[in-house]
Amino acid sequence: MQTEPKLNELPPMLVSSWKRSRKWGVDPKRVQDELLTDGELEDRRERMHDLFQACAPVLETLYTQVRHSAFMVLVSDRDGYIVAKWGDPPFTERASRVRLDVGANWEERVKGTNAIGTALAESKPITVWGNQHYCEENRFLTCYAAPLYSPTGELLGILDVSGDARLHHPHTLGMVITAAQACQARLLLHQARRELVLHLREADAMMESLSHPMIAVDTEGLITRVNQSAARWLGHAMEDCIGQPLTRWFDPDEVKALLTSSVHDVSVLKPIFTDRDVSWVAKPILDDRKRTFRIHLVGRIPVNRPTVEQTAVSNLVIGCPKVREVFELAIRIAPSPLTLLIRGETGTGKDRLARAVHEASGRKGAFVAVNCGAIPETLVESELFGYEKGAFTGARKDGYKGKFEAADGGTLFLDEIGDMPPASQVALLRVLEEKKVTRIGSHRPIPVDVRVIAATHQNLEQAVAEGRFRADLFYRLREMELVLPPLRERTDLRLLAEHFLEKVEQELGRAIGVSAEVWSILEQHDWPGNLRELRQVIRQSAYQACLIRGVDWISPQDLPPLKREKPETGKTVPFLSIDDAEEQAIAQAIQAARGNLSEAARLLGIGRTTLYRKLRKYPHLKPTC
C-alpha cells in the first residue's frame, strides 16, 4: 500500500480534487460504493448506444494495444457510472475487487480523486497514478482519462485506461486523448450519415406528396428515383423503374442532348408515347463544382387537361411485361404503312392501342374509329365509303363523306371487324388494294392515304373456315398482328385498379383506401369484362363506400357482385355452360336496368355495342318498347 502524498507534492488539478474529496466526506479507508442494478445499467448503456456504435473501431483498436497486459479500457457515462470495459484477467479480477467494473460509480463524491471522477469534475484529460488516488484501496492503480464529447461539444462520458501502478508510463495519456478525439470525429461522421439518411427519407416523402410525377436520373440517363405517380406513368412498380434508361420513354436524341449539355438550364422533354399531354420539364441538379450530378424531371399536368376519354393515349397503365412488349412493338412499327390487326378479348384495350399507334405514327390526319358491329349491315358501305347526294332514299341532301375520306392522311380504326358483312368485305378489300374510294352513286374514285387498323375479339381463323370472313381480306388486314392479353393474364392488375381509383378520387375529391381483403378478392376474380369491368367495379365500390357508407375505405361489403369467380380447386361448382351463364347475366342486367340497354351494358362491364352484338344471339332478351 502506498503512503498518502503531501498536498504540495500533487499537481494543482489534483490538489483541488483532494480538497473536493474531503469536502464530500469520502472516507479514504472505507469506500461506500454506488452500484447500478442490471436494468439501470442497461438503460444507461442504451443512452450511449450511438457512441458505442460509431466508436466501436476506435475502442477495439485501443483495447488491442493493452490486450493481455495489466491494463484495461473503460468507458463511463457523464454521471461517472462505468458502462463498458475491455480487459483480461487476472488484472480485471483485481480491478473488480475495488469495483473498477461496469455498473460502479467513479465520481469524486463516491471514490474521491480518481481519473474518471476528476476528468469529469474538471472536464479535462488527467492521469491519476498510485498514491495520487484519494482512497487507499485504489492506490495500486494508474489511470489515464479523457472526456468524450459529442460533435456539438456536449460531454458524453469518459474514456479511461487503467492499469497496474508499477507499469505507469506518462505517454499513455496521449494515447487516450487521441482515441477520445477519434471517437468525436467518428460520432460526427455517424451523425452526418444519419442526417443524410433522414434527409433522403424526407426527400422521398416530399416526392411522394407531389401529385406531379417526378423522375430523377443520373448522368448516364439511368433512373435513380421515381415517385408513385411517375411509376404509374412509366407503367412499372417503383422498384422496377430504378436503373432503367430514360430512353425507354423519352426521345433518345433529346435525352442525349440533355445529358451532354453544358448549359445548366431547364428544358422540356418529349415522351415517345403514352401521355403526350403531360409536359416533362427537366432540371439539372449541380454538385459543388457546378457539374450536373442528377437531372430531375417533373411531369406537369395542364390544368385544363381533357379527360381520359378525350385524349388519345393519356394515362395508360402498361405495367405488365406482356402488354409492354405489345406496345413497344406497336410503337416501333407505327410509322410504317403496315395494316394492323389487333386481337384481344372485349375490354382489353384494343381501342387504346390503336390510338397509341396513330399517335406514334406521325400521321397528320385524324384518327377515325368505326364499330363495324354497331352499323346495320345495309349501311356499312355508305358509312365507310360515303355517298353522293340523292344516292338512295333516306340519303342526306348534300351527300356524305365516308370514314375513309374522313381519315385521309390519318388512321381508320375498324373495330369488331369480324362483324363486317361479306359484301362489304369485298368492297373494303378493293379500297385497301387500290387506295381509292368511290362514293355510292358516283363513278369517280377518290385517292385516299389511310392507315387501317382492324380489331376483333373473334376467332377470325374459324370465321374464315366457316366462310363468314374472306380469307384474302383476313391476310390483307393481318400484315402485322398484335395480341392484347386478357386481364386475368396481366401482372399489373393492382396498378390498373389504383389508376382507376385515382380517377374516382378526382371525381369525389377525396383519397380512398382499399382493404387487403378487397385486393385479394380482386386478384382472385376471373374478369370476363377485363379492364372495363375492373374500372366499373372500382368505381361502384368507391361510390358505395364514400357516398352510401360515408367512409374513405373500400371493404369487401362495398364490392358489387362479381360476375364469375375462379372456382376454388377441390370444390365442385354447379355446372353452367358459358353461353348459359352469359345469357343469364344479360337477362339479369336488363332486368336490373329496367330495359335500358346502356345501363345494362354498364352493369355488365361491357360496351353498349358488345351488348347489342350479344343480343343477336339471344333475341328473346331484347326489351320491347
Ligand SMILES: Nc1ncnc2c1ncn2[C@@H]1O[C@H](COP(=O)(O)OP(=O)(O)OP(=O)(O)O)[C@@H](O)[C@H]1O
Ligand atoms: N393500359 C390501360 N391503362 C388504363 N386504362 C386502360 C388501358 N387499356 C384500356 N383501358 C381502359 O379500359 C377500357 C376498355 O378499353 P378499350 O375500349 O380500348 O378496350 P377494347 O378492347 O377496345 O374493348 P371492346 O372490345 O369492347 O371494343 C377503356 O375505358 C380504356 O380507357
